Amino acid sequence: MTAYTFSKEEKLCSQKIIGEIFLTGTSFLCYPLKVVWKYEALLTPYPAQVVFSVPKRLFKRAHDRNLLKRQLREVYRYRKQELYQLLELKDQKVAVMIVYIAKEKLEFSQMEEAMNKVITKLKKKLGLPQ
Secondary structure, eight states, X not given: OOOOOOOGGXXXXXXXXXXXXXXXXXXXXXXXXXXXXXXXXXXXXXXXXXXXXXXXXXXXXXXXXXXXXXXXXXXXXXXXXXXXXXXXXXXXXXXXXXXEOOSSOOOHHHHHHHHHHHHHHHHHHTTOOO
């Protein structure tokens, strides 16, 4: 049984790496999520580091942004394992930023569908076998 955890080492906190992702990273859109990613030499034992963002201009209240980020982390936590396995097979590390771009709050089930699409499309973009 795999542990569905999301530890501190899996969170992308480096402002330098986040800036590099925006400047030179590759992006794609899977509504309601925008994904920006880049291959990175990460110093963690995990094959991917992820950061989630919800723009303040779309959701003025902090508790709304926090709720959406919490839901995104929860959905990612359940789906990350297949991405990790394939990244480990190819011995690659990637830094990913996931931005919520919808103007309204979506249901948890809709976020799950979107994250499924994101993981599938990310595997395709990374050149990983399906």
